[in-house]
Amino acid sequence: MNALRDDRxxxxxxxxxxxxxxxxxxxGVLQLGALRVAVTRVRxxxxxxxxxxxxxxxxxxxxxxxxxxxxxxxxxVAREYLARELELSASLLAGSADEIAxxxxxxAFVAAPAFDERTGARYERPTVRIAAEVPLRTPVFGxxxxxxxxxxxxxxxxxxx
Amino acid sequence: MMRRAVAAALAASVxxxxxxxxGAWDPFDSDEDGWQQxxxxxxxxxxAPLIAPPPGVYYVTDTYVADVVTSEGPLTTYTTTTVHExxxxxxxxxxxxxxxxxxxxxSEAFNGRRTLGDGRAVAGTYYENYVLGxxxxxxxxxxxxxxxxxxxxxxxxxxxxxxxxxxxxEPGSSGSSAEPSTSCCPALPLxxxxxxxxxxxxxxxxxxxxxxxxxxxxxxxxxxxRPGVSLLPASPPVGSxxxxxxxxxxxxxxxxxxxxxxxxxxxxxxxGESGRxxxxxxxxxxxxxxxxxxxxxxxxxxxxxFRIEVDxxxxxxxxxxxxIAVTVRSPALES
Numbered sequence: 001m002n003a004l005r006d007d008r009x010x011x012x013x014x015x016x017x018x019x020x021x022x023x024x025x026x027x028g029v030l031q032l033g034a035l036r037v038a039v040t041r042v043r044x045x046x047x048x049x050x051x052x053x054x055x056x057x058x059x060x061x062x063x064x065x066x067x068x069x070x071x072x073x074x075x076x077v078a079r080e081y082l083a084r085e086l087e088l089s090a091s092l093l094a095g096s097a098d099e100i101a102x103x104x105x106x107x108a109f110v111a112a113p114a115f116d117e118r119t120g121a122r123y124e125r126p127t128v129r130i131a132a133e134v135p136l137r138t139p140v141f142g143x144x145x146x147x148x149x150x151x152x153x154x155x156x157x158x159x160x161x
Numbered sequence: 162m163m164r165r166a167v168a169a170a171l172a173a174s175v176x177x178x179x180x181x182x183x184g185a186w187d188p189f190d191s192d193e194d195g196w197q198q199x200x201x202x203x204x205x206x207x208x209a210p211l212i213a214p215p216p217g218v219y220y221v222t223d224t225y226v227a228d229v230v231t232s233e234g235p236l237t238t239y240t241t242t243t244v245h246e247x248x249x250x251x252x253x254x255x256x257x258x259x260x261x262x263x264x265x266x267x268s269e270a271f272n273g274r275r276t277l278g279d280g281r282a283v284a285g286t287y288y289e290n291y292v293l294g295x296x297x298x299x300x301x302x303x304x305x306x307x308x309x310x311x312x313x314x315x316x317x318x319x320x321x322x323x324x325x326x327x328x329x330x331e332p333g334s335s336g337s338s339a340e341p342s343t344s345c346c347p348a349l350p351l352x353x354x355x356x357x358x359x360x361x362x363x364x365x366x367x368x369x370x371x372x373x374x375x376x377x378x379x380x381x382x383x384x385x386x387r388p389g390v391s392l393l394p395a396s397p398p399v400g401s402x403x404x405x406x407x408x409x410x411x412x413x414x415x416x417x418x419x420x421x422x423x424x425x426x427x428x429x430x431x432x433g434e435s436g437r438x439x440x441x442x443x444x445x446x447x448x449x450x451x452x453x454x455x456x457x458x459x460x461x462x463x464x465x466x467f468r469i470e471v472d473x474x475x476x477x478x479x480x481x482x483x484x485i486a487v488t489v490r491s492p493a494l495e496s
Binding site: 047050051054055057059062063064065066067068121123125127156157158159160161 | 392399400401402403405490494
């Protein structure tokens with residue numbers, strides 16, 4: 001009973017009682033931070049793939065018209081590089097990089113202006129657009145009655161400006 | 162004493178029991194004395210098996226550069242320029258075609274096949290290029306080396322009445338004929354009201370000895386030169402060009418007189434942001450090569466101003482200025 005009347009004892013009991021909750025909150029915060037890092041890496045992968053694909057220009061069409069024109073395989077290049085870049089973050093993914101890249105919606109708008117039905121955007125220049133759903137591993141969320149896999153929607157659009 | 166004798170006997174027995182001939186070899190001594198030459202070291206194996214080219218395939222030492230069409234007066238020549246360098250590729254002759262002949266490779270050559278003024282395809286030779294890979298000689302492309310010439314239609318003025326020319330020669334004394342006498346251009350049609358001009362040729366006229374009065378027409382005024390810039394030696398000229406930042410671009414400075422291309426003797430970059438240009442002046446056979454690392458201000462373009470020099474019979478010696486707008490772009494992310 002003395003412990004209950006003592007301030008130090010009260011603090012100790014309070015700490016012991018709230019420690020699980022504090023640990024849960026701490027784990028959630030850490031998982032949330034890790035998820036944000038993973039999302040950033042995945043978005044960077046998509047951005048880089050789009051940029052690389054825009055560099056794939058049709059030199060023959062450029063010689064004919066003098067205007068930049070995406071190569072016919074720009075979408076394939078974007079998909080290939082998306083898989084390569086995601087492979088670097090394979091430990092964060094809840095699926096294989098190849099499968100994620102294969103399932104991604106990648107469109108190359110070879111000539112401009114163009115209208116993107118998926119995003120509703122209008123592109124004034126040849127554009128590569130990558131829209132992908134990337135499943136990320138979130139084991140702490142899974143332990144906390146959330147889903148162990150968090151799917152992130154990534155959108156990357158690139159054009160020469 | 163006994164121990165010394167035993168040791169000496171033991172040493173002698175060892176020497177006698179294990180004799181071995183000296184391995185020395187006298188290179189100046191013959192083999193007849195019983196000595197054998199030391200075995201020669203086996204030659205090192207070839208690093209890669211030598212694959213002989215198939216019959217007709219040869220190593221390329223002169224590489225295709227561009228198709229060239231030059232006009233000197235009424236004569237237009239179709240040739241191909243090469244550079245003496247070896248790229249490690251091989252080639253073989255596919256077919257040699259004459260003027261107007263069709264070929265199965267007409268649509269296969271990456272540089273295409275031009276046509277003469279009357280629509281017939283130029284003469285030349287088709288070559289197939291090969292590279293040597295692990296699987297042997299792999300065909301990579303087909304190139305057409307044009308080699309032809311034609312006579313132009315009338316680019317001189319109307320005929321001058323006989324007797325008024327400075328030479329005042331007799332009819333037929335020039336040896337020229339009303340029909341072209343070069344082997345490349347049989348019977349070019351005459352334009353309505355036009356005159357076919359033939360090159361000065363001392364060869365005999367057509368069968369039957371028909372001759373025409375000597376050419377007493379005065380040269381017309383030089384044809385104005387129309388400049389152009391293209392990204393390939395034979396691609397259509399462009400007025401502006403978009404380039405990616407840092408990517409090398411080749412600009413071919415060309416000139417046209419009427420509907421013919423005329424050779425450019427030299428060119429000079431007068432003004433404009435040249436970026437990382439290899440040269441700011443050169444001959445007509447050398448293009449302007451540059452890469453731009455900096456973007457132009459928003460909604461602006463680099464305007465390059467060139468001066469080209471042309472000196473042909475049709476155009477005379479002329480300098481022509483031209484400009485081209487270069488828009489440097491860089492891949493960027495859209496928000």
